[in-house]
Amino acid sequence: MPLSFRALRLGLFVFFILAGMLFTAGWAMHHAKRQAMIEDAGRASQQLGLYANSLHTLIDRYRALPAVLALDPELIKALSSPVDKPVQDALNHKLERINSTANSSTLELLDSTGLAVAASNWRLPSTYVGSNYAFRPYFKQTQSQGTGRFYAVGVTSGVPGYFLSSAVQGENQRFLGAMVVKLEFPELEREWRQGSDILLVSDARGIIFIANQDGWRYRELKPLSREDRAELAVTRQYDKQPLVPLQHQVLNRFGDNSHLTRVQGPEGSTEYLWESLPLEAEGWTLHLLRKPQVSNAGRNAALAAAAVWLSLVFALLFISQRLRLARLRQRSREELKQLVEERTRDLRTAQEGLVQSAKLAALGQMSAALAHEINQPLTTQRMQLATLRLLLDNQRYDEARQALEPLEQMLTRMAALTGHLKTFARNSPSGLRERLDLATVVDQALQLLETRIRAEQVEVALYLARPAWVRGDAIRLEQVLINLLRNALDAMAGKSYKRLEVRIELAADQWRLSVFDSGGGIPGEHLGNVFDPFFTTKPVGEGLGLGLAISYGIIHEAGGRLTVENQPGGACFAFTLPRDPEP
Numbered sequence: 001m002p003l004s005f006r007a008l009r010l011g012l013f014v015f016f017i018l019a020g021m022l023f024t025a026g027w028a029m030h031h032a033k034r035q036a037m038i039e040d041a042g043r044a045s046q047q048l049g050l051y052a053n054s055l056h057t058l059i060d061r062y063r064a065l066p067a068v069l070a071l072d073p074e075l076i077k078a079l080s081s082p083v084d085k086p087v088q089d090a091l092n093h094k095l096e097r098i099n100s101t102a103n104s105s106t107l108e109l110l111d112s113t114g115l116a117v118a119a120s121n122w123r124l125p126s127t128y129v130g131s132n133y134a135f136r137p138y139f140k141q142t143q144s145q146g147t148g149r150f151y152a153v154g155v156t157s158g159v160p161g162y163f164l165s166s167a168v169q170g171e172n173q174r175f176l177g178a179m180v181v182k183l184e185f186p187e188l189e190r191e192w193r194q195g196s197d198i199l200l201v202s203d204a205r206g207i208i209f210i211a212n213q214d215g216w217r218y219r220e221l222k223p224l225s226r227e228d229r230a231e232l233a234v235t236r237q238y239d240k241q242p243l244v245p246l247q248h249q250v251l252n253r254f255g256d257n258s259h260l261t262r263v264q265g266p267e268g269s270t271e272y273l274w275e276s277l278p279l280e281a282e283g284w285t286l287h288l289l290r291k292p293q294v295s296n297a298g299r300n301a302a303l304a305a306a307a308v309w310l311s312l313v314f315a316l317l318f319i320s321q322r323l324r325l326a327r328l329r330q331r332s333r334e335e336l337k338q339l340v341e342e343r344t345r346d347l348r349t350a351q352e353g354l355v356q357s358a359k360l361a362a363l364g365q366m367s368a369a370l371a372h373e374i375n376q377p378l379t380t381q382r383m384q385l386a387t388l389r390l391l392l393d394n395q396r397y398d399e400a401r402q403a404l405e406p407l408e409q410m411l412t413r414m415a416a417l418t419g420h421l422k423t424f425a426r427n428s429p430s431g432l433r434e435r436l437d438l439a440t441v442v443d444q445a446l447q448l449l450e451t452r453i454r455a456e457q458v459e460v461a462l463y464l465a466r467p468a469w470v471r472g473d474a475i476r477l478e479q480v481l482i483n484l485l486r487n488a489l490d491a492m493a494g495k496s497y498k499r500l501e502v503r504i505e506l507a508a509d510q511w512r513l514s515v516f517d518s519g520g521g522i523p524g525e526h527l528g529n530v531f532d533p534f535f536t537t538k539p540v541g542e543g544l545g546l547g548l549a550i551s552y553g554i555i556h557e558a559g560g561r562l563t564v565e566n567q568p569g570g571a572c573f574a575f576t577l578p579r580d581p582e583p
């Protein structure tokens, strides 16, 4: 693989890991933050409920006050006829007293035209007395429905407040005027100012009229319609207060009344968790704005997600590496197996080649002996044939027949010899496992070496259990025996006492064949090397050092083992082969 391609692949891989890590961390952080905000919003919503309760309680406390005062006979009587100065004074004092006892902001009494005839604040320059409030919606409501309520900025005092009113009725339910209580919320606002949250109350038009922090009041949460503006002008609800739109944009919504919002507020552009709670009874909405908490949750989640991502990537890498390694190992195992098979095949071919060349070498050695073996009978036969001719010429037939017998024997022997040589020279396929008698193999091997045995006057002792059936390749086993016998003869060459013992005996369901000679044995230091290829102690030209190595291989292939040990007087080579059961 070209280097640049590999570098590119590595770069892409690192990019993939980093991008994945950033993405997972970002996603986890976003999720954790959102979750934290939802939890925070839940808490804020609960608090909002508490704030709403405190507002309700405050208003409820004064709701009955105008209704109760409207029943006062003194007030009814006063409104029944035009109010003169002494009556007005008395009423002013009375209202002042009640107002201070009830702890309300202001109490005022309006006549049927909406004119304030008496008020608790009669002492102040900004007193309501003498002003007409017929244009205020609460007066109109009281006139038509008996009660009224309205939040407005006082046109006279400039102080905002909640006006609760009740009709003062004369005989036959005649509308005489309205008893009005004004509530201001400075304490409530002060109380709400304790926390860091921003608390706002907006009216049905979305105009904020109560706020616990400066700069939020008289802001429009939504654009006002033309009709709204016209009506505000008539009712003078917020009188001279300029209404400024409050820019806000929802970033994330958690529910109908819960969202994360960016607000262009008095403090500049800020993000708030914005919770709203409609106050059905008044037609208002209570809002709680809280700055989202900077928590570690997001960062921790991001770190955890990055760690999980990395572990996942590395786990996958590890697994894929293991799989690749296993695949490679499997492949190399298969390659190794194939290589071993190839080598084994090569070795077998080489071994077969060696066996063949060793045989040829043996053949070469043997041909000299054979020439001598065959030459001698041929000379004898030529002489005997001459004798035969003479006998026949003289018609001495009986003697002639007798003279034919040794001739025939000699020919049979020569035929056997050449037959052996033919089979010996033949290259037999490896792995042949024919059923054969070991004793016969010994016979044939001895027959091949008979001339030499006789010439060297070796005493041969045979202890052969027969038949000794085994499975193997007769030609190869014969080759092993010839090797063993020839080595034994070589070892005894210079000795005065020459004895060769060949045994076949049964040992634990195995046939054991041993060849013992009186050649003096193998020196201890050579004992471990005699089966090594090309190990020989014989002079150059006489030994190849292959005989025992090849024999060892042949016996091994036939399922046995060729061993050697020194015994008193000489060496003993032996091998065992599994017994082939009687057919």
Ligand code: ADP
Binding pocket: 483, 487, 488, 491, 517, 519, 521, 522, 530, 535, 536, 537, 538, 542, 543, 544, 545, 546, 547, 548, 549, 571
């Ligand atoms: P080679 O006969 O060509 O030397 P072999 O592999 O047949 O090769 O034998 C290896 C060596 O083992 C011989 O050179 C000889 O030293 C030793 N050896 C084999 N048989 C005998 C034996 N019966 N007695 C003593 N030495 C032996």
